[in-house]
Amino acid sequence: MNGMLEYQTQGFNGYAVKYSPFFDSRIAVASSANFGLVGNGRLYILGLTADGIQAEKWFDTQDSLYDTAWSEAHENQIVVACGDGSVKLFDIALNNFPVQSWQEHNREVYSVSWNLVSKDTFASSSWDGTIKIWSPQRPTSILTLPTHSCTYSTAFSPHSPSVLSSVSSDSHLRIFDLRTPASASNHLVHLIPIHGAPPAPGLPARQSFPPSECLTHDWNKYRSSIIATAGVDTIIRTFDIRNPKAGPLALLPGHEYAVRKLAWSPHLSDVLLSASYDMTCRVWTDGTSNTQQDVFRGGGKELGRLGRHTEFVTGVDWCLFGAEGWCASVSWDQRLLVWDVRAVMGQ
């Protein structure tokens, strides 16, 4: 493929990749030695230059790193999700050490997500069965939302400062609205069984699946109520949270092993990118590009795939700037690939 760029994260297996929301040439990679099982973590800050990808800086951590999120308010700040249960904030103008480290989670932190609307808070989720909300200015978390289940992914809505979501090993998509009063429900407003609800009298029978661990999800950037989920059962699903009982809108089967990461396109409302244990990245449309009806006819399909990684692909992200197809992927093969999805479509 022409124009594909590559960077070797020597000795470190990739876990997550994020483009800077401020600079079109800056990418962060969260990575871990020994496949994230034991040993150090490393956060790479990489620059896209005329001479290829160059490391501007890196930060080493005691334990593995599983996810990262750029601050939406400060162009030099970035948080990481750490295997020892800590969440750390780095300033890339400084060297070596984080400017803040919060040690509250009891187990591996697996995802971090910055609030895209108010920009002053971020969320983390952990295998300890909680989501925590943080402010960079505060020494302790602001709020803890229990899920009672190993929570692989949490994300703020790109359309509201107070709505966030999570998916976890109990096969459920949760929606929290922080405007609801603090009560026994802990701000939980929807609990959606991803595998499908059991058949109920009076409702038409639906295709149902056994529950399975859900590993990743993402909010659509244009349609404020649409979320895509995926995980161990290999099927990507989209849900409309305005009608949580309706089950999935689109089912996109195709990956051969569990899906590790999903990202909706920042440019096209129907396009999704996925990364999987089957070593591929795939581009999908959920079938909503033409008419709203298409999705019910199963118009969703795979548009193309990247097969260049040689190990589990763990992270993908879209470039927010410039032409509408550029993205980056990281893998346990210790490589970051920067590529244009238009080059793999229709192959």
Place this chain on the structure above:
Amino acid sequence: MSAAQKRLGQVSGHLAGSKSGITPTEGDSARAALLQKNPDDIVVTACLRTAFTKGGRGGFKDTAAADLLVGAFKALLDRSKIDPALVEDIAVGSVLAPGGGATEFRAAALAAGFPVTAAVRSLNRQCSSGLQACVDIANAIQSGMIDIGIGAGVESMSSQYGPGAVTEFSELLDSHPEAKNCKVPMGVLSEKMAKDKNIPRTVQDAFAASSYQKALKAQEAGLFNEEIAPLTVKWEDPNTGDVKEITVSKDDGVRPGITAESLAKIKPAFAKDGSIHAGNASQISDGAAAVLLMKRSTAEKLGQTILGKYVAASVAGVAPLLMGIGPWAAIPKVFEKTGINKDDVDIFEINEAFASQCVWCANELGLDPKKINPKGGAIAFGHPLGCTGARQVSTLLYELRRRGEKIGVTSMCVGTGMGMAAVWVAE
């Protein structure tokens, strides 16, 4: 287990789950999901029971229910080596004890060596009380209310079985036809159900005889040795009046020489033209059982041996007069919750309240007879009401482990018209 091993387990879980997702058999993938080990699983790290002995005649005839419970608790502490101060709550299922047994069961926990910080309560969901106790403790752990708890069951039918266990019905209850059915005696309604559902006596006797034969074989092969904790008690010899100490370590209801033909000679107990008799109904017995439950993460931290895990439970109501069909209603419900089907299950422990209802449920659900109660059931060794649900956990998990099998279901019918079922996985 080290942190690295746990992380590896997590990743291999992702791969194992999706691999079976590729093969289209849905049952397989649900089974695979069930077999996955997660830190928040509710696991059993010790379970046991006392022997069951005949009501009024057996080794425990002079032992109070609370004393049986003390014996079971002591044995559980001894086997698990758990620090009793870590146990936060104990639920005890019991049916006949006046006042639910709340006072003497708390006292029993203290006498067994638990500190005052271990809370105790009793509960009564009739014949499923022991299972309900385990499920309540599992739910309390799952919800974060407690970290470590014990589900138990006990019944001394020798001392507490009789008409006193049910309050007189008010006029209001008696005037409501369905409500009134709740007080119809078990034997009478089972006889009626056997007639309505057309379950011939020959089928019942054959099922009962096979329960006796399986239990005898299991007892001779020592298959109950792991689940039974021997208990030393005082016992009065009815012939001489002498009181002596005996150690009870065997179910005394199990006996040789029982065949469908020998059972065919017994007179029906509830109706002249009936089909139910002492030989094809559960025995009246004394006994206690206990199950130690906690999260997998807690068990690993404490170095406890994990015997199996609790997955899910269901409860279902049925017409009071058809109480025997309870398992038929409850088992599909728990299958729906867990996504498995009958072929995924290796052993069903279905309580044999009456041969008639057990065999009807099994046939109606299309269960493989070889998978049902492989070591016999309540017909052969007894049904101390509140204890049975907790007893089944031990009977099931040790047998699954012995055979190298994985998934088991415990279930029973419940007086006044209910059924309960639970799914367990041996490890």
